[in-house]
Amino acid sequence: MSNWLSSTTRQDMVIWGGIFLPKTMVDALGVFLAAPRKARKYTDWHARCIAGQKAASFFKATRDSDVFRLTASKIAADAYEDIRDQKEVAVINSSLVLKVREQASSMRTILPAAQHLPGDANTKEFRSGLDSLCQWATPTSAPANKSGDICARAFTLTLARKFAIAFSDIPVEYIHSLVAMGWPNRSLSATWKLLCGTVTDRIKREAESIRLQEASAHGAAVFAIQTASTARHVMSEIEHQVVEQLQSEMERVRQGKRRFSNDAARLQAMQEIARSLEDSGLADELLIVIRDRLKEYSHDHQH
Structure with a gap:
């Protein structure tokens, strides 16, 4: 789960759950997470997250308050924590989804009567979960292939999903500014390509x-x-x-x-x-x- 960097660039980077991220950013993130809730608005991390024109465009009208700004800062922090806690980035493509659906359907067909199943399998939740797998669609939460920087892509999708749940909105260019804190060389066009209309519409419906x-x-x-x-x-x-x-x-x-x-x-x-x-x-x-x-x-x- 590591991304390539030159030896000179790596001097300013630290390993974060298997990938290299800017040391100053990781330090700021650590201070933010350790700070008491009321003190987080005064941290460098919060300042980074709400800086710039894209953030200003997002935090206007009904979202012009410290509550919304702090929510975005925490969402970004949580997303970076998510990638630190992952051992590797999951790639879920249509062929894998189809294989899982077929196997789940096969298992559903041959399952004996509920009373003959072991305890944990003899539950409504288990059967409901199996039925869900039979109808599983390719998720928007994980990259569908290994092209490009898979870590940056997975992070971008995670961040978009968190914004959709919290704000009912996916501000692509503002999200890109948060992605760029960890991947300074990530292009805006790459973020737009990943978060195209079809993908963002699906994420919003799921949210x-x-x-x-x-x-x-x-x-x-x-x-x-x-x-x-x-x-x-x-x-x-x-x-x-x-x-x-x-x-x-x-x-x-x-x-x-x-x-x-x-x-x-x-x-x-x-x-x-x-x-x-x-x-x-x-x-x-x-x-x-x-x-x-x-x-x-x-x-x-x-x-």
Whole structure:
């Protein structure tokens, strides 16, 4: 996962998860991530992320606030952290997707009745996941080939996806300025070619689907917490910890982050919370709501 650099240029670079990035940028990123939330707006990283005409064009009208600017700075920081944590860049082309679909369909066909499957495979989530693989389309989250700088391309796609989820928008030229912090020689034309209209439209549609799922889970979570907090039932210390954890997950959602891989996982977590309540009547009410959500989710992903 390393990119080529001359020996003289490398003196100003550091290894970041297997690739070379400018040392000053990596240092600034480290300070930003370590800083308390309220102090991040005064860091060099934040200044870098909101500098320039492209940033100014993006942060205007309804987005002209520190909240939006800090959100963009954090999105960029998270995207750089993502590439550091990856051992290698995934390349997912149409032939691989077709192969996975065929194998998933074959497995779906020969699966025995649910009661004969081992525990982890005898779940709605497993069958729903297998059905999803049967209909899998080439994702927009990974490069489809190894041409060019694959690391820069993967990073650009990740950044575009994060912007689409947080802002419902993909400002290509502003995104390019954030890419150029790590790849100074990356051309704007390369970014435009990668983030063409077809790709950005797909990313935006996927982001909208994610937001709808987040909103559904968020609504069920609010209901669960409000009901638990107003009920006469006195929760145990463990139950308090569970509710606090759920509140933490809600805060992450509010900030544009994702805690679980999909809606089903989120609802399963809330189902566990409901089951832990000692008030059986309250638990039954919550479980009915959550089960209905799970059924809707499973039905939506089967069609």
